[in-house]
Amino acid sequence: MKNKHTEGIESYDHPAGGWDALKSVARTLARQQIVVQGSRTLLKANQPEGFDCPGCAWPDPKHTSSFEFCENGAKAIAWESTARRTDATFFAAHTVSELWNWTDHDLEEAGRLTIPLKYNSGSDRLEPIEWDAAFELIARELNKLTSPDQAEFYTSGRASNEAAFLYQLFVRAYGTNNFPDCSNMCHEATSVGLPKSIGVGKGTVTLADFDHADAIFSFGHNPGTNHPRMMTTLHAAARRGVPIVVFNPLKERALERFAAPQDPVEMATLSSTPIASAYHQVRVGGDLAALKGLMKALLELDAANLSAGVEGVLDRSFIGEHTSGFEGLRGEIVATGWDEIVAASGLTKEALESAAGIYAKAKRVIVCYGMGITQHARGTNNVQQIANLLMLRGNIGREGAGIAPIRGHSNVQGDRTVGITEIPNMALLDGIERAFGFRGRADKGHNTVEAIEAIIAGRSKALVCLGGNLAVAMSDSQATFEGMRTLDLAVHVATKLNRSHLLTARTTLLLPCLGRTDLDMQASGPQAVTVEDSMSMVHASRGFLNPPGKLVRSEPAIIAGIASATLGERYGIEWVGMVDNYNLIRDKIEEVFPDFFEFNTRVRKPGGFRLDVAASSRRWNTHNGKANFLLSPDLTENLQRSTEGALVLTTIRSHDQYNTTIYGFDDRYRGVFGRRDVVFMNAEDLAARGLKDGDWIDVQGLIDDGGSQRRVRSFKAVAYNIPRGSIAGYYPEMNVVISLSQFDPQSGTPSYKGVPVMVTPAQS
Missing domain, CATH: 2.40.40.20 (Barwin-like endoglucanases)
Incomplete structure (x- = not known):
């Protein structure tokens, strides 16, 4: 039924998934002009001998089915493997000023980049440039900066481990720790908050844990859109009767009901499966209060049970043996009134007590969360309170239980693991010195906000982007756009055109790279890259499609070209040799990061291997060797709710x-x-x-x-x-x-x- 007030607003009553998802995939393949090739490509997505989907970071099951892609994964794959091309003819026909007026959708839909390009301000066009000339120009601009700290080096989470490792190696050898990356904009609160709580900035669960969970709690994410393959896991859990309790401001359709495209009965009968057993619509910014409400209800239930002479609901054995700070947390929760919790969360006391009752009844609980938790002024506190909730009943380091930050980009976690960080620790610097004979700087570099602020202020003069669409992704678009136009150098390594590329600096270069679906042929033969998913599994990815153009290079090759031109023979790093054979890059990753032991051997096994996550085994790599209950005195984010009408x-x-x-x-x-x-x-x-x-x-x-x-x-x-x-x-x-x-x-x-x-x- 159409909304009589607004064109394009209609009621949609179907479940998520189902036939509409398959129809959408078919339309996407047709629009990208790759119906036959696209179908063949999709069947290789997330397969042991195929490529890793360039979409989300949800892990692959141990036993893959005939197809392991979802609707939005199919869109990502079709978007990358499109038959459309932006070649020299395209850029000769369109000025940058004209392209600026295109929509973001139309810019990327124009097709794959095929040639290296340099902006010509006289013609207002991106024009072809030879690779060697591009590398020499970048090197000249970087080397004439007063300080390496005048350059910013951005990384997208779609870069492979091999590319990210070479990139951070180059930048540290160049002399700065300015590593703004997409982690800064999504799950940095996880990377910062969890190490203080449990000693590791990653999730503690595996995909198999979902098969053993007695309850699943979901905070602040929409899997049906952002990581739809997760719906297969939730669908299976719901069908075996596992309570799935959701906290989110909007009711997302996939978390209400879902029709699995791989389920022949649901597809044939047009039926679906209810997913959420309870759906709590928390106010925007009310997650911290809701989490405290759950813990308050849990503590009150525990006290009531003990008063009645029955066993309490807290795991006192776990708390006593493995944790620190419980009494401080208890005091803070007891001092927080229900009226304050209800007002800040937007949820009733009864709703929070009901959810706490489900949590208390379940022996093994997984808590999943997304950017609805992390992208807040109290994002780190939110993450730590989730850890507190889990620790109250010993739900970390137990089969079927744990914390599950659901990442976005397919290798955003891997990039951080192999060194993309503005805050290098001693282990990273020691490893680089051990493997390459030089020691990088130990001081903190810029994150994304600090990088943009430095660019706007004129303190940073150069920006190199390994993928991504940084300017559009950042807050305060107007100020960000204006600042990026003042740069002396802007370099973008990309598969397709986007708006950030049109924010031209004095010198602007756009360098075309291979995508996940493309065959990567180097001197030693076809290459595989590796990625790490949300649950610390590292596996190989092998593209097979012919690249979109003969001049398109891999990300490792482009990074090596820039590094070699900029650094020359400094530190004796064999950039070209490592690109000739990615096994050599992985050997160096192993040398820097011992957790990657026998990297080349283990990654060749179907499904790859899991990196060690100490907290999964109840080993706490914290300052005191314990899992720590951490406090958060504030219930709100100081969102100026007191402003009338806000x-x-x-x-x-x-x-x-x-x-x-x-x-x-x-x-x-x-x-x-x-x-x-x-x-x-x-x-x-x-x-x-x-x-x-x-x-x-x-x-x-x-x-x-x-x-x-x-x-x-x-x-x-x-x-x-x-x-x-x-x-x-x-x-x-x-x-x-x-x-x-x-x-x-x-x-x-x-x-x-x-x-x-x-x-x-x-x-x-």
Whole structure:
């Protein structure tokens, strides 16, 4: 039924997955002009002898089926393996000024990059350049900087372990630790928060643990859109009666009901499986309060049981043997009143007690969470409170239990493991010195926010991007765009054109690289790369398609070319030799990081191997050798709720996008078709402002730090099932209202999920 107020807004009552997912895959293949090749390509996705999907980081099952891809994975694969090309003819026909006016969708849909390019300001065009000339130009610009710290080196999570390792090696040899990367914008709160809690900045579960869980709790993520292969796991758990308790501001269709495309009965009967046994719509920014409410209810239940002469619900043996800080946490929770928890979370005491009852009854519990937890001003605190909740009942280091941060990009975790970090530890520096004979600097470099601030201030003059769409991904789009146009050097290694490439510096280079699906042929023959998934499994990825052009090079080859030109023979690093045979890169990874022992042998086994996660075995690599209960005195994020009329915005992804890549303009499960200029609001919040469903509105950020006017104009208000005081809009369109100063002070993660805003009628 169409919304009478707003074109393109319709009710969508079907389950997630099902026939609509298969139809979407078919349309995607047809649109990218690869129907026959695309079908063959999809069958190699996430297979032991195939390639790793360039989409999400959900792990592969031990026993793969005939197809291990999902709808959005198919979109990512088709998007990369498209028959469309952006060659010399394309760039001769379009100026950069013209391309700037294209939509982000149209820029990437133009096709794969095929030639190295340099921007010519005289013609306003990206023009062909020879590879050697490009490398020499980059080297000249980098070497004439006053300090290596005037350069920023960004990494996308889609880079392989081999590429990321070479990249960090080059940058440390060059002399800086400025490593802004996509981890800074998504799960940095995990990387910073969990080591203090449990000694490792990764999840503790394996995929097999989900088969043994008695309950699964889900916080702040939408697997049906962002990692749909997870739905197979949740579908199986729901069907065997495992309670799945969800905390999220919006009811996401896949977590309500799901029809598995691999289930012949559901497909034939048009039936589906309910997923969430309970769905708690927490206020935007209310997760910390909800977690404290769960722990408060658990402590009260424990006390009641003990008073009644029955066993308490806390795992006192685990707490006594393995943890520190329990009494401090207990005191903080007891001192926090229910009225305060209810007001901050938007949930009733009864709802939180019900969820705590499910948690207390289950012996083995997994807690999954996504960026709805981490992208907050208190993101690190959120993560640590999840760890606290699990530790109260010993749910870490037990089969079927643990903490599961659900990562986005397919190797964002692996990149960090092999050295992409602005905060090098002694083990990393010792390993590099052992393997390459030089010691990198130990001081902290720039994260993404600090890098953009340095660029805007003119302190940083050069930016090299290994993939990604940094400018569009960052908060405060206007200030970020203006700053990047002042650079002396901008280098982008990419598969396809995006908006960041059009923010031209004095010298701008765009270098085409192979994708996951492409055959990587080097001097010793075809090469495989490796990736690490969300659960610390490392496995090989082998592309097989002919590259989109003869001049397209692999990421390791491009990095080696830049490094060799820039550093010359410094430290005697054999850049070319390592690229000739990636086994040599893996040998060096093993030498730097002992956890990769017998790397080349173990990664050749189907499914690869799991890196050691000490907390999974109840070994705590913390300062005191214990798992630590950590405190968080604040319940809210200081989101200026006291400002009259203020609302709190969370940015969301549509079902037709992956991070900044926009595949299309439909958000099927939310009933949005053919548009993205919408903001989802509670009907009562609309009425309180004299607005109604379908009105045009403006949204303005409330943080005033003397920067640009942060406002989006003329968006459609859509009445939606979202808690009062909360609104939602699409990322990256809403990034313009977020100040660069809005981030978690502990991790540096921008608070994309907790933005104080004002909503007013649109000004003509």
